[in-house]
Amino acid sequence: MAALDHVVINTLKSMDAAADLFAALGFTLTPRGYHSLGSINHLMMTPGAYLELVGVPDTGRQRQEVLDSPFGLNGLVLRTFDADATRDRLAASGFTPAGPVAFSRPVEVEGVEHDARFRTVRFPPETFPAGRVYFCEHLTPELVWRPEWMAHPNGFLAIDSFTVSSPEPEEEARRLATAFESTATPVDDGWRIPLDDADVLVVPGETAGFRTATLRFSSLDDIAARAQGRSDAGWQVLGTDAGVLSLPAFDLNLTCRSSR
Structure with a gap:
């Protein structure tokens, strides 16, 4: 794997x-x-x-x-x-x-x-x-x-997962799993391909694309405050321990979660 x-x-x-x-x-x-x-x-x-x-x-x-x-x-x-x-x-x-x-x-x-x-x-x-x-x-x-x-003021610790969208999610997941020497398992919203230290998720989408990477932080307090204080960044709360950091200038959305 x-x-x-x-x-x-x-x-x-x-x-x-x-x-x-x-x-x-x-x-x-x-x-x-x-x-x-x-x-x-x-x-x-x-x-x-x-x-x-x-x-x-x-x-x-x-x-x-x-x-x-x-x-x-x-x-x-x-x-x-x-x-x-x-x-x-x-x-x-x-x-x-x-x-x-x-x-x-x-x-x-x-x-x-x-x-x-x-x-x-x-x-x-x-x-x-x-x-x-x-x-x-x-x-x-x-x-x-x-x-x-290695030390980040915002508490960045790791990358936990990577999400891919595909019009043919099962086929794409199986192809990725073969390349990664892993397996593709159906989950509620698509297919999961475990890696040695992270997961790749393939979800249905009208077009193929890389949707998001999920980053883990020691706490979301710092990254949320920094994003909310800027006009070129957005922060969407997903719950007590998760949020989405959006950077429109780079067509980028990063899912953030807390390890707490």
Whole structure:
């Protein structure tokens, strides 16, 4: 069974605005990274899966894959410890995976620059029409999961689930389950695919898309207050221990729940 590695939010050419907004909402962002593929990023780390803001620089090489993707939630990324073996397994299961693709970005640790290195295995866009699904192998995890980036003023702790909408939810769920070496189980509102440390939910929808990621916080008091104090963010209460953070400029809704 695969584990969730990270969830991607595409900012296209609005990285400055996105980084400022997420910082104002109480997330700790890693320093800006510059991928060798022509994209830029900031991470919001947890001990497990993390959130990534990705975009393209104003000048220079620009990653076409990012430019071709819409604003907002557009990357569901699973962890692999052997990209070659994952590619071979997916091919044996009837998929047509691409890669591995190797890339890197500089990371400064205690005044010394290192290269964080990665290898990814991806699917053709038509495989999962809801959005980009791929596997990532971290060759230098010690440069990504750094203790100084784990604490968030708003109490962000983890990513618990990821929700996909589909006009054919059963078929989509079974296809995802095969890719993730998991199973698809019917639930009240769709299909559940358990991962090692999170769930993927596939629900009925008129169009295919990534609907939301569910983030866990130590408490919702801080994130709710920060969202309610801004004109560019919204907060909808779902109960005593849950709410929805909406960021219209990025066509983004994130479900938030408290661990209390």
